[in-house]
Every structure is written in C-alpha cells, then in structure tokens.
Amino acid sequence: MKAVRDGVRFFKECPHPDDNQRRQLSKELGLEPRQIKFWFQNKRTQTKTQNEKADNSVLRAENERIQCENLAIREALKNVICPSCGGPPFGEEERQRSLQKLQLENAQLKEEMDSIIPIHRSSLDFSMTGLANQRMGSPALDLELNPGISDHIPMPYQQLEGIPEMEKTLMTETAARAMEELIRLLRINEPLWIRSQSDGRYTIHRDSYDKVFPRAHHFKGSNARVESSKDSGMVTMNGMNLVEMFLDTNKWVDLFPTIVTRASIIQVLETGLIGNRSGSLQLMYEQMHILSPLVPSREFCFLRQCQQIEADTWVIADVSYDCLKENGFSSRSWRLPSGCMIQDMPNGCSKVTWVEHVEVDDKTKIHRLYRDLISSDSAYGAERWIFTLQRMCERYAFSFGETAPSWELGGVMTSSEGRKSIMKLAHRMVKNFCSMLSMSGKLDFPQLSEVKNSGVRVSVRKSMETGQPGGMIWDILSNGNPVHEIAHISGGAHPGNCISIIRPFIPSENNMVMLQESCTDPLGSFIVYAPIDIPTMNIAISGEDSSIIPILPSGFVISGDGRPDKGNGASTSANPGRSSGGSLLTVAFQILVSTPTSSSSSSSSKELNIESVATVNTLISSTVQKIKAALNCSNLD
Secondary structure (H helix, E strand, C coil), rough: CHHHHHHHHHHHHHHCCCCHHHHHHHHHCCCHHHHHHHHHHHHHHHHHHHHHHHHHHHHHHHHHHHHHHHHHHHHHHHCCCCCCCCCCCCCHHHHHHHHHHHHHHHHHHHHHHHHHHHHHHCCCHHHHHHHHHHHHHHCCCCCCCCCCCCCCCHHCCCHHHHCCHHHHHHHHHHHHHHHHHHHHHHHHCCCCEECCCCCEEEECCHHHHHHHCCCCCCCCCCCEEEEEEEEEECCHHHHHHHHHHHHHHHHHHHHHHCCCEEEEEEEECCCCCCCCCCCEEEEEEEEECCCCCCCCCEEEEEEEEEEEEEEECCCCCCCCECCHHCCCCCCCCCEEEEEEEEECCCCCCCCEEEEEEEEEECCCCCHHHHHHHHHHHCCCHHHHHHHHHHHHHHHHHHHCCCCCCCCCCCCCCCCCCHHHHHHHHHHHHHCCCHHCCCCCCCCCCHHHHCCCCCCCCCCCCCCCCCCCCCCCCCCCCCCCCCCCEEEEECCCCCCEEEEEEEECCCCCHCEEEEEEEEECCCCEEEEEEEEEEHHHHHHHHHHCCCCCCCCCCCEEEECCCCCCCCCCCEEECCCCCCCCCEEEEECCCCCCCCCCCCCCCCHHHHHHHHHHHHHHHHHHHHHHHHHHHHHHCCCCC
16 A cells, blocks of 8 residues: 555656656565556556546536526527517517518519619719710710729618618627627637748637637638638827728728728718727628739628727727628628727837638639639738738828928929829829729620730720720820939838829820829839829829829739749749749730710721720730840740
8 A cells, every 4th residue: 555655646746757767666666667667557547537537527517507508598588578669579480471571572672773773874874974075075985894993882782771670789799799709819829820830920720710719611612711811010100090090981992992992881880989989880891802803802791890998909890791691692702700909009100910811712713823822811811901001001191291201302393282182193093093903704805815815804994983084095105215203202111102203205295294103012012103294283283182183094013923932933824833932913004095976886986996905905915025024034925
C-alpha cells in the first residue's frame, strides 16, 4: 500500500517520468522499471477516463437544461398574445390563408405595375431625349442596348417599402445576433482566426468558427465557397464622421467608388440616438464590383446596424437578410456577420478594424485571369476596404485644406475654391469611370470576342445621365505627342495620388485639355482621364459649380493577379495564365457616338455603331500593344 501511495503522490507531481526518474522510483519502491512504466501508463489511462466521464456528465446536464428551456419557450409561444390587438396568435391554417392572400395581392399589384412602367418609361425617354437635344444641340444615341446605370433601388426590392411588424422584429433579432458575433470576431484572433505564414493575412479557422457559431450554409453545391478576411489601419478622419458616412448611402458610394457601384436604403428601421447614431438599423441594397467587366458584380440585401459600445468606439455590423424569399429572387452572394470597429484616437484620426465574411455561389465561372485574385480573398477582402478608406480619407483631408501643400504645382490654379471644384469634378469622373466598368454579362457585340479571343468587350448605352456629354465625339489622345502639365493637385502624401490638368501639343486640338486623376495603394492603381474644352475647364478653375460640366472618362486599372510573386511578366485576356506574380491591366475607353439625322434609316445607324465599335477595338488593341512593348513583354501574343 505504501508503494501505491508513493506512486500516486509522484504521479500528481509528474505523470510522465523519464527513464532516470523511473529507475530512481523503482529503487525506492522495490519494483522493476518495467512495472513502474506500465503502472504510470495505466494510471494515465484511468485518469483520462475519469475526466471524460466527468465532462460527459456536465455536458449531459447542460443539454438537459437547454432542452427544458426550449420546452418552456415553446409553451410560452403557444400562449403568446398579439401586441397590436391583444388576441391569440394565428393558427397554421389561418397563417397559410393570409400568406396566400398576400401573394395574390402582390401578383395583382405586379401586373398593374408592369402595365404602367412601359407607359411611364416611354414618356420619360421622350422628355429626357428632348432635354438632351435641347442642351447639346444634337440628338442622343438612338440605341436601346444597354441603358445607363441607375442609382435607384432595383425592381425586386422596390416592393419592400411596407414591412410587417413581425418581419421588423425578425430583422431586429437578426441584426442583434450579427452584432454580437461581429464584436467577438473583431476582438478575438486565435482560435477563431489563423494567420497565413506567406502573406500574414487573417482568415477564419473554419472548425473553430463552426463550433462557436454553428449554422447551416446558405448555398449548397460544388460552386459554393466562403471568403473571410480581417485587417486594420489608421485613417485620417474622426469616428463620428466615419459613422455618418457609413450610414448615408450617397456618402458610402462616394467613399468607396472603386468597390461599391451603387447603394440604396430600402427602409430605415431605427434612426438611432441623436449625436452618436447608436442603435441605428436600416435595410440596405448594395452592388459591389472589382474594376473589370470580366468579373460579375455582387449584390447584397442586408441589414446595417450601428452600436456605440464604448465612449469612443463604434461597431458597424452588416448581415444579409433574405427579404425576397417569397418571390423566388435570390442573390449569388450572402454576407455573414461582417463590418468594422471604429475607435477614436486623440490626434483626430481613427483606428478601423474590418471583417469581411461572405458566402458566394459562383454559378458563372470566373474568367481565368481573375480566378486567383478572387480565390485569394484579395478582390473583396478587408485589406482592400481598409486601403481604400485610408486613401479616400486622406483625399478628403487634402481637398478641405485651405492651403495647398508646399510641393504642389499650382499652375493655373490660383484659389482654394478652384482647387476644391477641380477635385470634385475629378471625383465625379472617377465614379463615372468605375460605374462604366460594371458591364452586363451580355455582350452587345459578341463577334469581337469570337475572333482571336481578343478579350475586348464593347457595350453601347444611351448617354442621358446628368453631367455626361451628348451628341459629339471626343478623341484627343496624345498619340505619342508631347504634353504639358499646367496644374497639379495632390490627393495624398503618396506622389501617385494626384490630379492633373494636361495640355497636349496637338495643333488641331488647341482648345482642349485633359483632366486626369491617378491613385495607388498596395493592392493596385488606376489612371482616369477625360477631355474637356478650355472654356468649360475655366468654369471649374474659377471655383464655380462643376456638377454641370459634362464629362466622359476613360482610363487604366492595374491590380495584382493574386498569384505568388515568382518573377516578372504579364498576361492578357487572350493568353491567361502565362506567368506568376504579374499584374492585371484593364484598358477602358468611352467614345460618344452621335446618331445621324432623324430621317436616316436604322440600318445606317447600325453601320455607324459597327464602325465606332471597330474604332474602339483598334484603339484598345494598339494601346495594349504599346504598353506591352514598353514593359518588354511583346512576345505574349
């Protein structure tokens, strides 16, 4: 018995003795070393079994407690009273009858709306065409191929204006759960997040996440996948201003023009407290994109809630809500609890921590050029949101500065009002360019993509938007001729973030200048430009309202291809996958085509459009070849 007691005492201090300890113990207890070894093995197994039994007992007790709570909740639900009328709840049969009645009413309203829309659209087209002709003195493009992008709520979501109280309650509960989950994801790294050894990015550890937040996947099938990312950074804007911009869809699109194509508030459920917006809850629609027509846009119908969790800290939580499940409409993207934490800093800046977590159903195969970029979570990841936010907040700070930086080339810019007016005009130019790149999947001229796999996409649309020119062709590319920068405005500390007014030395175009904005961050860059006649540019330079100036931008977008950096090189739409660690270049031109006189036939109009398409195709192809030659990669056909 003494040997057993001594063995138990030693086991408590050291359950895994080494060879020397076992030999010493065998001498003290008068046993063989092998006996000591086997005794310790048996003791460890026995202890493990006892611990597992104790854990199982605790889990069984917890399970029984949860089951009792569920039974109590179900019984309480049976006796629930309607808060509006004070009566008992609907039975299943009555609920089904009410649902069928509502579906029938919706169908009737939809038929009425479908009969009204063509009449309204024809009258709107007539009035807008007349207005455009009156303004520009030339008819607008008479082609119904790809209408211009609208900022209104898409048709399926327009039916959600009257949301029942029960549905609002479900929305509130869904948003509250999302807020709770997001706060944990923001504050905890391991074990919910794992950090990549290659690039240092955080992604969700799927097993740990599923244990803490068990839920069924929204999409089924082999095309479904989950994207997750987390990043943080300092931005030059205080927290309250950021919160206000995040809750205003117009400011939201202005803040992220390279990510968000359009956004709308479907319904405000809670306005939040005055002064800090804590408790704000709204149902929103959003369309996201990367700057290439080769990748389809992502659409979300989601709830956005703002909560001030500390005196200087806010959390903005987003989560998808299936508000169109009754009519069969569904998006291919589903946002799991995502969002950001905004912490005010003493210096007037803010620390922003961002989480992106989405499910995607890629039924449409991603173009091979962008497959690695999308699968690496770089295209829509938290890192992209943070870099864009930092760059745009810095741009806002520079635009509102009363004095220009010392290194800035003022040139023809002599007043701060003119500087602000030019920056507003350039920002509208960039937004227009980004929206234009979100082309539909249906090609207006598919024959171009069938010949030599050119990779060129052409889309034709009516130019009826406010602030866009109509009825003339602008094409004053310098074509290798020298240019002169007559004004330079900084958009940030990085020299690549700037706005320029450039005058090309072309005798035939002595009345035109180019407005150009370039932006860069660690994930990519873009250059956007547009030709403007000198009298119109003088309006903006003098500080007058630049929103009335028509502008039609073109430009270049550069991003990484999402592959490991293994060397220099390039690839094209016609030859994807030829190199690793390269860049993806998107070249986009907009040329406004005037229609012939009103008496011309539709066939001549079609010939004009085909001719214009051929011009654009040649222009893009030659531009790409010049870029490849400059980068010494002309051998990539």
